[in-house]
Amino acid sequence: MSEAERAARIEGYRRRYEELKHTGTTIAPTVWPAPTALNAASIAESDVITASTLPGGWYTTLLLARGQGLRLVNKDGKGAASLLAWNAKDPSERLNHADTIKVQWTTELRKGRVLFSDMGRVILSIIEDTSGHHDVLVGGSTAASIKERYGDDPSHRNTRDNLVLAAGKHGLGRADIAPVVTFFAPTVVGAHGEIGWNEAGRRPGDFVDLRAEMDLIVAVSACPHPMDPAPSYAPGDLGLIRFKAPPVSADDLCRTATQEARRGFDNLDDYLALQGA
Template structure:
């Protein structure tokens, strides 16, 4: 398809403006975010509130109060855990991974980043993370992706899991936002194609998510659509709700970018 001169100029001007805004946003970020959290790092003694084992293929939800945190732990082997969340006070405010990526100028989520709602507020801070390998682009599995990957055998999938969980919470499928998937090492190559990074996750990996408002959180433990493993065999995953340490004045997640600062200002309002 031939692109007109006017259209090409329009594309180039938008690209130039995007790069200017990106540079302005990133100049306020730290030169480098922390490296991965060491595997085997224990929770503070007495911090755990509740622990749950999510079997392979299944789902779970929990309330999470502001200041509490959720550890998603691959205690039994590599797995992919998809997550959606709603504000506990108003389910129309939901986790928004598009804004999370757009506002922070990156889809590479890890320690020091935050997760935004669709109302410009911060829902979670990623306070610990052993991998930095999470998917904010592809989303979770569906009946169609399972059929394409494993054939016609009926297998549990993230889309149906979240529909079932939403119904239990008095919501329906219209209330389900796109999911983030932790421990799904998806990246884009130079041509913009999605690639799965083999060996980027292992048993013992975990991520700690501090709630920055009262939330309802739903998790699904199903293989990611791009997981190259030939068999559908997700291991159990541990989910631990715990009391997070109070954030310091210079808390990295709250100060890493001017966009995060604005998000927490929106929370305060």
């Protein structure tokens, strides 16, 4: 292939990408809902199933049934919640952060957006979000990145090792650890693709409500994000509230906001029908 032919092929791919992006984004709302107010969307005590605090640097796992919600709370404004999720009935299906970005044509997760699995199905919906500042590009910390940033202290835990331990509690291993989505990590993308950090995007009390669209195994790690500028290892605590989520309405924003989300829910509905759910 000549250089001219190669350039023409690349240009054709670029035009096709722009056409698909235009089609997908013009169907989406021109104005997305404003972030949830900090004092809004209270959870009735009768709807709370479990509530706990995840200490900074540690991890937890939980089983989230279809229709249940998980509220992640940035208690002191210094926390970061790195999350993975697997289909509880078939853990070979798991959160796919790349498809979550590509299918929705955005790196911006906020109220009304969804998280996709690697089977093209919606597994989690963002039904409330006070922040709108989350990371789907950088990923979680490793032993090497923590050592480089904070020094060689064996008490400094990292996201990768936390999630390996979390997966092991459900019979999963290193091969089951995919790239994470990290909530309350205010990364920003510049005009030329550079990734920066907006510390003003974190506030004490910020929360995100995720609704499970199928039965899930969920793992959450509370280690520092790799781009967190804090000079010392002092990750913040997270609040975790599992609750009965409100019933899904016919005009549910997460199901109807974009053409891609609709297809993801159609794929999910087909799967659930085969499972007899």
